[in-house]
Amino acid sequence: MTDSAAMQANLLAEALPFMQAYENKTVVVKYGGHAMGDQALGRAFARDIALLKQSGINPIVVHGGGPQIGAMLTKMGIESRFEGGLRVTDQRTVEIVEMVLAGSINKEIVALINAEGEWAIGLCGKDGNMVFAEKAKKTIVDPDSRIERVLDLGYVGEPVEVDRTLLDLLARSEMIPVIAPVAPGRDGATYNINADTFAGAIAGAVQAARCLFLTDVPGVLDRDGQLIKELSVAQARALIADGTISGGMIPKVETCIEAIDRGVQGVVILNGKVLHAVLLELLTEHGAGTLIVP
Numbered sequence: 001m002t003d004s005a006a007m008q009a010n011l012l013a014e015a016l017p018f019m020q021a022y023e024n025k026t027v028v029v030k031y032g033g034h035a036m037g038d039q040a041l042g043r044a045f046a047r048d049i050a051l052l053k054q055s056g057i058n059p060i061v062v063h064g065g066g067p068q069i070g071a072m073l074t075k076m077g078i079e080s081r082f083e084g085g086l087r088v089t090d091q092r093t094v095e096i097v098e099m100v101l102a103g104s105i106n107k108e109i110v111a112l113i114n115a116e117g118e119w120a121i122g123l124c125g126k127d128g129n130m131v132f133a134e135k136a137k138k139t140i141v142d143p144d145s146r147i148e149r150v151l152d153l154g155y156v157g158e159p160v161e162v163d164r165t166l167l168d169l170l171a172r173s174e175m176i177p178v179i180a181p182v183a184p185g186r187d188g189a190t191y192n193i194n195a196d197t198f199a200g201a202i203a204g205a206v207q208a209a210r211c212l213f214l215t216d217v218p219g220v221l222d223r224d225g226q227l228i229k230e231l232s233v234a235q236a237r238a239l240i241a242d243g244t245i246s247g248g249m250i251p252k253v254e255t256c257i258e259a260i261d262r263g264v265q266g267v268v269i270l271n272g273k274v275l276h277a278v279l280l281e282l283l284t285e286h287g288a289g290t291l292i293v294p
């Protein structure tokens with residue numbers, strides 16, 4: 001056997017204790033819009049999810065698609081506006097958000113996983129009464145004046161009810177759920193939910209063993225751009241308050257904190273632009289990214 005074959009075999013053997021630890025456990029993987037787009041990365045991601053399912057682990061994929069929504073809005077001559085990392089969403093925008101997220105992106109990911117020989121099923125919060133949302137009640141503190149301001153984000157929602165019936169059913173089946181962060185309200189409206197927030201709510205409801213957030217940066221970075229390997233909840237809050245964490249990283253880190261509060265055992269923000277990031281994180285010693293702990 002060559003050295004390189006032996007190394008590969010060692011790597012496979014190294015996965016065994018991790019596979020045993022995660023057997024029958026649920027892992028929620030949030031696949032961010034920035035981590036998509038590259039064909040090889042997409043295929044590697046799909047293969048990782050397929051391999052988890054084949055290993056007796058229960059993966060649930062929640063995806064985003066912020067940049068893809070932005071591109072479609074631009075095509076239609078609609079400007080994107082964000083406040084506190086969330087897209088200000090009027091009636092026209094929410095229709096496009098649903099079309100892009102629950103339509104094209106969702107089916108693209110389903111097709112990628114199915115091409116690896118698995119059975120993925122595309123869903124959104126509307127399916128099986130899985131998630132109900134309410135209009136988001138968001139406030140932000142202006143970093144200069146320190147004055148708190150209530151945001152009106154239109155049809156941006158927060159998940160308020162999660163019913164795990166359908167997810168439990170799928171966990172016992174061959175199916176891998178791939179979920180778009182769109183949900184109905186009890187008021188009959190359709191809400192656009194930040195994909196991180198949505199993934200955190202799902203992870204909390206199913207008491208996931210791990211929730212991974214795949215993005216386009218190595219994890220949470222400090223003021224000098226260096227990766228922070230581990231963050232306590234209190235440290236994370238301080239970095240949001242002092243502006244080190246900004247933009248889309250705000251809902252991501254807030255979600256991590258909420259997921260931990262809801263009993264999710266481990267939450268990691270990592271670079272989805274690294275090939276096989278999911279396998280490296282879960283099944284090898286080479287855990288990457290920022291681990292957020294209580």
Ligand SMILES: Nc1ncnc2c1ncn2[C@@H]1O[C@H](COP(=O)(O)OP(=O)(O)O)[C@@H](O)[C@H]1O
Nearest residue numbers: 032033034215216219220221244245246248249
């Ligand atoms: N302290 C920070 N560390 C890392 N990224 C940060 C930080 N503050 C802001 N960001 C921004 O957050 C982005 C990740 O959030 P987002 O764009 O919503 O990603 P995704 O689409 O993957 O959910 C990064 O690309 C970076 O521009």
Ligand SMILES: CC(=O)N[C@@H](CCC(=O)OP(=O)(O)O)C(=O)O
Nearest residue numbers: 032033064065066086087194195
């Ligand atoms: C309310 C809100 O901001 N919703 C997001 C939903 C998609 C998302 O979160 O995608 P990423 O994970 O790729 O950022 C949006 O409209 O862009």
